Amino acid sequence: MNEPEQGSAEAVYVSAMVGEMMQRVLEDALAELARTRGAAYLDMFVERELARYADLFRERPDDTPEVTGTLRAWFAVEGGAALRAVVKRASLEARRD
Numbered sequence: 001m002n003e004p005e006q007g008s009a010e011a012v013y014v015s016a017m018v019g020e021m022m023q024r025v026l027e028d029a030l031a032e033l034a035r036t037r038g039a040a041y042l043d044m045f046v047e048r049e050l051a052r053y054a055d056l057f058r059e060r061p062d063d064t065p066e067v068t069g070t071l072r073a074w075f076a077v078e079g080g081a082a083l084r085a086v087v088k089r090a091s092l093e094a095r096r097d
Contacts, residue, residue, distance in 0.1 A: 030090030
């Protein structure tokens with residue numbers, strides 16, 4: 001099987017599937033943390049991880065400072081919302097057990 005071309009429909013699909021799998025793994029791990037360490041720990045976890053987002057962001061060599069700043073802000077907002085949603089679902093799951 002050949003590597004899908006970047007930006008192709010196949011590459012987008014594979015990326016989405018990997019993202020979904022990683023989200024499920026993360027939810028399971030966070031639910032376990034909520035059970036063993038409590039919901040307050042998840043709040044600290046979220047804040048620590050959001051602080052790390054700037055380090056995870058990769059910019060392209062030809063990005064201008066304005067583009068980089070805008071993309072980092074978008075990444076932090078969208079990534080933060082996604083992480084908080086996963087933590088919320090994990091907390092609910094931990095309470096059911």
